[in-house]
Amino acid sequence: MKVATWNVNSVKVRLPLLLDWLDAAKPDVVCLQEIKCLAADFPLMELRGHGYRAEIVGQKSYNGVALLSKEPARDVITALPGDGGDSQARYLEASFGDIRIATIYLPNGNPVDSDKYRYKLAWLERLRAHAVTLLHQERPFVLAGDYNVIPEPEDVYDPVAWREDALFRTETRRAYRGLVNLGLTDAFRAFHAEPHRYSFWDYQAGRWQRDEGLRIDHLLLSPQAADRLVAADIDKTPRDKDKASDHTPVWCELN
DNA sequence: ATGGTTGCCTCGCAA
Numbered sequence: 001m002k003v004a005t006w007n008v009n010s011v012k013v014r015l016p017l018l019l020d021w022l023d024a025a026k027p028d029v030v031c032l033q034e035i036k037c038l039a040a041d042f043p044l045m046e047l048r049g050h051g052y053r054a055e056i057v058g059q060k061s062y063n064g065v066a067l068l069s070k071e072p073a074r075d076v077i078t079a080l081p082g083d084g085g086d087s088q089a090r091y092l093e094a095s096f097g098d099i100r101i102a103t104i105y106l107p108n109g110n111p112v113d114s115d116k117y118r119y120k121l122a123w124l125e126r127l128r129a130h131a132v133t134l135l136h137q138e139r140p141f142v143l144a145g146d147y148n149v150i151p152e153p154e155d156v157y158d159p160v161a162w163r164e165d166a167l168f169r170t171e172t173r174r175a176y177r178g179l180v181n182l183g184l185t186d187a188f189r190a191f192h193a194e195p196h197r198y199s200f201w202d203y204q205a206g207r208w209q210r211d212e213g214l215r216i217d218h219l220l221l222s223p224q225a226a227d228r229l230v231a232a233d234i235d236k237t238p239r240d241k242d243k244a245s246d247h248t249p250v251w252c253e254l255n
Numbered sequence: 256a257t258g259g260t261t262g263c264c265t266c267g268c269a270a
């Protein structure tokens with residue numbers, strides 16, 4: 001089963017690129033983030049024409065996540081547990097075959113002296129607590145999405161410039177390690193040790209042309225999923241097209 | 256070099 005994650009930065013604007021990429025890459029499940037629309041406005045018919053169903057958690061203008069799949073989703077949950085008052089569309093989880101898959105859009109958190117940053121850290125802690133619950137089930141799962149976390153200095157083009165940013169500062173990376181160190185596997189790093197491999201390049205200042213990016217889109221696997229991991233990579237091809245998202249897909253294959 | 260870009264039912268905000 002091929003599982004991918006892609007922050008599309010508006011599913012409406014990105015639909016032609018998304019359909020082209022689905023036809024070429026043929027993933028079984030795709031975790032989308034920043035669809036930036038209500039569920040009612042999601043392009044279901046067009047995706048159906050290319051063989052994909054969708055589960056959607058939408059929101060007007062901002063955020064929004066979806067799970068695209070060839071086979072129907074089962075046992076869908078539409079929010080990250082732990083805060084009933086959180087109305088932002090950032091989490092969706094379902095089962096496909098015997099694998100549990102979540103699409104995650106973690107808060108950006110800038111600026112760091114704001115409620116946005118406190119919300120980011122609280123969200124990371126809720127995700128860690130939920131991962132503990134999932135791990136107790138001892139089943140394969142994949143938590144995939146835009147984590148808005150740069151795990152290590154080698155995952156950013158200029159670690160000094162990003163030192164105090166909400167995506168990289170010590171407190172953020174410590175919280176992220178608290179999640180990974182429960183026993184999860186970063187699918188990309190299981191196959192690629194080389195530094196400076198990125199999944200996001202800012203639209204501004206020619207970052208893509210200079211290959212000055214960030215690796216912030218991750219697939220974190222439970223031990224039972226990691227045992228079945230046979231391949232993973234970043235697919236840079238959609239980032240080079242006209243009307244590209246600022247993120248590019250990351251994927252893994254489980255046998 | 257405090258620049259620059261994209262998407263949102265906008266006239267600023269989020270990324």
